[in-house]
Amino acid sequence: MEHSTTAVLENKPDAVVKEIWKVTGILTLLTLIELALGFYMYYSKMPDGFEKHFFKGAIIILMLAKAFYIVGYFMHLKHEIRNLIMTIVVPLILFVWFIIAFLYEGSSYNNLKNTYNPYYKDHSSQHMEKKEEPKEEKKEELKKPGGMD
Amino acid sequence: MSTTTATTPSKYWSGGKSPFNVEYGKLMMWYFLMSDAFTFGAFLIAYGTTRFATNGWPNANEVFNSFPFAPEGTNAPLVFVSIMTFILIISSVTMVLAVHAGHHMDKKGVVKYLILTIIGGLAFLGCQAWEWTHLFHEGAWWGRNPFPNADQTLSTSNFTNFFFTITGFHGFHVFSGVVINVVMLIMALNNKFEQRGHYLMIEKAGLYWHFVDLVWVFVFTCFYLL
Numbered sequence: 001m002e003h004s005t006t007a008v009l010e011n012k013p014d015a016v017v018k019e020i021w022k023v024t025g026i027l028t029l030l031t032l033i034e035l036a037l038g039f040y041m042y043y044s045k046m047p048d049g050f051e052k053h054f055f056k057g058a059i060i061i062l063m064l065a066k067a068f069y070i071v072g073y074f075m076h077l078k079h080e081i082r083n084l085i086m087t088i089v090v091p092l093i094l095f096v097w098f099i100i101a102f103l104y105e106g107s108s109y110n111n112l113k114n115t116y117n118p119y120y121k122d123h124s125s126q127h128m129e130k131k132e133e134p135k136e137e138k139k140e141e142l143k144k145p146g147g148m149d
Numbered sequence: 150m151s152t153t154t155a156t157t158p159s160k161y162w163s164g165g166k167s168p169f170n171v172e173y174g175k176l177m178m179w180y181f182l183m184s185d186a187f188t189f190g191a192f193l194i195a196y197g198t199t200r201f202a203t204n205g206w207p208n209a210n211e212v213f214n215s216f217p218f219a220p221e222g223t224n225a226p227l228v229f230v231s232i233m234t235f236i237l238i239i240s241s242v243t244m245v246l247a248v249h250a251g252h253h254m255d256k257k258g259v260v261k262y263l264i265l266t267i268i269g270g271l272a273f274l275g276c277q278a279w280e281w282t283h284l285f286h287e288g289a290w291w292g293r294n295p296f297p298n299a300d301q302t303l304s305t306s307n308f309t310n311f312f313f314t315i316t317g318f319h320g321f322h323v324f325s326g327v328v329i330n331v332v333m334l335i336m337a338l339n340n341k342f343e344q345r346g347h348y349l350m351i352e353k354a355g356l357y358w359h360f361v362d363l364v365w366v367f368v369f370t371c372f373y374l375l
Contacts, residue, residue, distance in 0.1 A: 016249055016252075017246070017249065020242060020245050020246065020249065021242075024238070024239075024242045028235070028238065031234055031235070031238065032232070034370070034374060035227060035231050036186050037275055037374075038210075038226075038227050038373070038374045039226075039227060040357060042226055042227075044211040054314065055373050056374075059370060059375065060370070060375075063366055063367065063370040066366050067363055067366055067367070070241070070359055070362060070363045071359075072367065074241055074242075074244075074245050074355075074359045074362075075355075075356055075359045075360070077362075079204060080169075080170070081161065081169065081170045082371060083168050083169050083170070084169040084171060084174050084176070084179070086169065087169065087179075088179055088183055091183060092183070092186065095190055098190065098191075099197070102194045102195075102197065102198045103194075103197050103198060103201050105198060106197070106198035106199065106200070106201030106202040107201040107202065109202045109288060109342050110201060110202045110203065110204065113202075114204070116203070121204070123303065124203070124204040124205060124303060125204070125302055125303075126302060126303040127301055127302060128298070128301060128302060128303045129299035130296070
């Protein structure tokens with residue numbers, strides 16, 4: 001299946017260029033949708049909660065779709081033979097476990113800190129002054145020698 | 150590629166030929182990119198884990214809201230970074246077109262599209278340099294975070310540490326990609342590929358360049374949108 005498509009595309013050079021521009025259009029469209037969702041989340045001042053998670057989930061799905069088009073068409077993996085596709089894609093399945101395990105671990109650690117470390121919760125709920133005020137302090141700090149470290 | 154049609158897939162493991170049907174260099178480039186994907190994945194998962202293990206986090210729209218030459222106090226979230234994203238997508242497209250021209254032994258096309266790709270890469274690096282400089286002057290750097298959390302509570306420097314480390318590592322990849330593309334351009338201009346009779350080297354450079362674009366898709370989403 002895979003290489004029969006390749007053979008067809010090889011014979012018609014215009015078909016390849018056409019496919020490239022089609023994929024470019026899809027990538028642009030997906031990016032624009034992502035940006036629209038991002039702008040909407042910001043300007044509607046969406047509170048944290050289910051709706052925001054839903055939007056973020058949609059953005060992640062769009063991100064994965066973009067990754068599919070870049071790897072599949074620009075990197076040509078979709079038109080390679082099955083052996084090559086599998087040797088690249090199968091190890092990446094590990095990421096499913098990585099992401100679930102580590103994010104769960106992170107949120108569990110945060111819960112433990114909030115429950116058992118009163119200093120942590122107290123510290124992280126302190127109010128921080130707006131950007132404008134610390135800006136001046138930081139500028140003075142920069143003038144000190146070695147301030148960069 | 151044309152040899153593919155002559156064989157049936159079932160015979161790929163019977164010996165005497167590459168079971169992956171690509172030349173050695175391209176297969177190794179794929180494996181290198183896979184390992185690099187794990188490196189970037191580890192960085193991004195570490196970022197996500199830290200974010201999940203922290204009570205608040207700065208709102209990216211409030212941090213990255215400036216634009217070059219815009220007056221002080223301009224609020225333009227996402228605008229500059231979306232331009233950077235499109236620059237990288239377009240330079241990826243010109244790279245595919247360079248690879249495609251290489252398939253047809255079209256030296257002029259390869260040179261033209263490689264130059265466009267290099268310009269795109271340099272433009273992206275320039276944008277990133279401006280953004281880093283701007284953030285530095287706002288007081289952000291490794292170990293220093295002037296931006297409060299989204300709910301105005303005290304933030305940690307993890308935000309800036311991860312931002313500068315991951316975008317820096319990605320920028321380093323863009324830089325090495327540009328260097329590789331310049332080398333390819335010089336080789337093409339010196340007729341190295343004409344002498345070899347094929348432009349397969351451009352394909353390997355192209356794989357690397359697309360990977361840089363791919364990583365930016367993830368970095369862009371994780372830092373600016375989520």
